[in-house]
Amino acid sequence: MFSQNLFQDQVVLVTGGRSGIGYAIAEQFLRHGARVFIASRKAEPLAEAAEKLAALGPCSGIPCDIREPEQVKALAAAIKAEAGRLDILVNNAGGQFPSPAEYISDKGWLAVINNNLNGTWFMTRTMAEVFFLPQKSGSVVNVIANVYRGFPGMAHTGAARAGVDNLTKSLAVEWSRKGIRINSVAPGFIQSSGLDQYPPHLLQGLADHIPMQRLGTVEEVAGPVLFLASPMASYITGETLYVDGANRLWGSPFPL
Ligand SMILES: NC(=O)c1ccc[n+]([C@@H]2O[C@H](COP(=O)([O-])OP(=O)(O)OC[C@H]3O[C@@H](n4cnc5c(N)ncnc54)[C@H](OP(=O)(O)O)[C@@H]3O)[C@@H](O)[C@H]2O)c1
Numbered sequence: 448m449f450s451q452n453l454f455q456d457q458v459v460l461v462t463g464g465r466s467g468i469g470y471a472i473a474e475q476f477l478r479h480g481a482r483v484f485i486a487s488r489k490a491e492p493l494a495e496a497a498e499k500l501a502a503l504g505p506c507s508g509i510p511c512d513i514r515e516p517e518q519v520k521a522l523a524a525a526i527k528a529e530a531g532r533l534d535i536l537v538n539n540a541g542g543q544f545p546s547p548a549e550y551i552s553d554k555g556w557l558a559v560i561n562n563n564l565n566g567t568w569f570m571t572r573t574m575a576e577v578f579f580l581p582q583k584s585g586s587v588v589n590v591i592a593n594v595y596r597g598f599p600g601m602a603h604t605g606a607a608r609a610g611v612d613n614l615t616k617s618l619a620v621e622w623s624r625k626g627i628r629i630n631s632v633a634p635g636f637i638q639s640s641g642l643d644q645y646p647p648h649l650l651q652g653l654a655d656h657i658p659m660q661r662l663g664t665v666e667e668v669a670g671p672v673l674f675l676a677s678p679m680a681s682y683i684t685g686e687t688l689y690v691d692g693a694n695r696l697w698g699s700p701f702p703l
Pocket of ligand 1: 487540590612
């Protein structure tokens with residue numbers, strides 16, 4: 448895709464890298480010369496994914512729940528011990544479930560906000576403290592969602608992802624002079640494992656609601672993530688790039 452050694456000697460952490468979009472991102476970084484860490488909660492599938500990815504280059508899986516600050520600190524310590532530095536953080540881990548707003552329980556609301564907003568913050572703050580601020584360099588890419596028109600049908604994740612979108616802008620300004628860039632990628636509907644948990648009737652005819660008349664692929668999200676993390680985007684920070692086949696501008700599969 449890009450020059451093969453684009454990320455040579457770069458150390459990359461991809462949260463949620465054991466599956467779907469995160470796996471494709473980890474794969475592409477490895478194909479372009481990086482040393483990659485993947486992190487998620489379930490140790491067994493994480494180890495399997497890391498082993499498979501290691502065929503492409505140096506890759507380790509370290510179990511971590513992004514919602515737990517102590518686990519995030521332990522992850523940073525493990526990366527420091529193994530690689531000595533971190534150059535790129537991809538905050539991809541997350542999850543949500545469809546529900547009309549009035550049926551979201553307090554527990555469900557807190558779970559999604561904790562995962563998709565707080566987890567991203569814990570990870571970003573810790574990796575900045577341990578690596579990026581002392582190194583005076585670093586690049587963060589957040590994988591959010593299509594929150595361009597709100598997120599009717601998943602109000603909790605809309606609120607959480609819009610929070611990350613705003614955090615991207617704040618940190619871009621605060622950390623520009625410290626050599627750190629931070630950007631986001633906002634995927635629309637992507638043919639990925641994340642869609643497995645949605646009831647099939649919600650996904651029926653989904654492509655008809657997207658101007659490009661198809662879902663995106665995991666590779667089509669990975670490419671823009673690599674671009675934003677790379678020197679090709681060295682003057683881009685605080686930006687959210689939509690990868691959605693124009694779905695932010697027209698169409699929604701969720702009935703009102
Ligand atoms: N697919 C889409 O259409 C789409 C659209 C917009 C946004 N997104 C977002 O893009 C990201 C990747 O999506 P995907 O489709 O690849 O879904 P996925 O396969 O379900 O990937 C989510 C990953 O995040 C990890 N994860 C979830 N909660 C975690 C936590 N608390 N701590 C650490 N890891 C955690 C999961 O592993 P464990 O369960 O082992 O922790 C899993 O590997 C997600 O944030 C998703 O919400 C997806």
